[in-house]
Amino acid sequence: MGSLKSLAQGFLASASLIWFFNAALLIISGDAWLGALYLLILLIPVSSITLLKLKSAQRSMGEGSDKWRSLLFSFQGAVLAFWLFDIATTFYAINIVRTSYELNPLGWPWGILGAFAFYGPNLVFSYILLFKKKEKVALYAVVPLTLVTLGMGAMNLFAGAQNFQVFVDTTSIAAVM
Numbered sequence: 001m002g003s004l005k006s007l008a009q010g011f012l013a014s015a016s017l018i019w020f021f022n023a024a025l026l027i028i029s030g031d032a033w034l035g036a037l038y039l040l041i042l043l044i045p046v047s048s049i050t051l052l053k054l055k056s057a058q059r060s061m062g063e064g065s066d067k068w069r070s071l072l073f074s075f076q077g078a079v080l081a082f083w084l085f086d087i088a089t090t091f092y093a094i095n096i097v098r099t100s101y102e103l104n105p106l107g108w109p110w111g112i113l114g115a116f117a118f119y120g121p122n123l124v125f126s127y128i129l130l131f132k133k134k135e136k137v138a139l140y141a142v143v144p145l146t147l148v149t150l151g152m153g154a155m156n157l158f159a160g161a162q163n164f165q166v167f168v169d170t171t172s173i174a175a176v177m
Helices: 002-029 033-043 043-056 064-096 109-130 137-176
Strands: none
Touching: 002 033, 002 043, 002 064, 002 109, 002 137, 033 043, 064 109, 064 137, 109 137
16 A cells, blocks of 8 residues: 555656646746636645645654655656656647647557556566565665656656647637637
8 A cells, every 4th residue: 555655645746746837837928817727726636645644644664665665666656647747738739739740650649558568567567676575676676767767757747848838828829819
């Protein structure tokens, strides 16, 4: 259960940061009403994080390596949030606005499966190494795997940010009409 909780904490923390920066970008671009709506929706992941923290404050972790295991696995949740942000903004830019196209050789939406072919086994392999094999070597083996996964997640985050700029540009046009 601790593994699922750390995955959820990483996901919710990253989703909250992405949502906060999206709201700030919308407010700066002149769409204060939409930015305020984004901040209102931000209460959902923030309250979830608060609930998870309050539940974990009741129990204390025993060993120091357990904290590292939870931290490393929470990065997997953060990367999943980056990937879902990229998928959502790509869907908007390609299918709704129809101003963009997919650069992935698999095309849209098959590129999602290509990314899942990387993230899925990484998530399972990290889980097995961190929580099923309780050895120090397994913990050390997950560190480079997590770093590579964070690098891939950063690429998804940057692609999602570029696609979100399409959203910011088109919402301004829609508000004028």
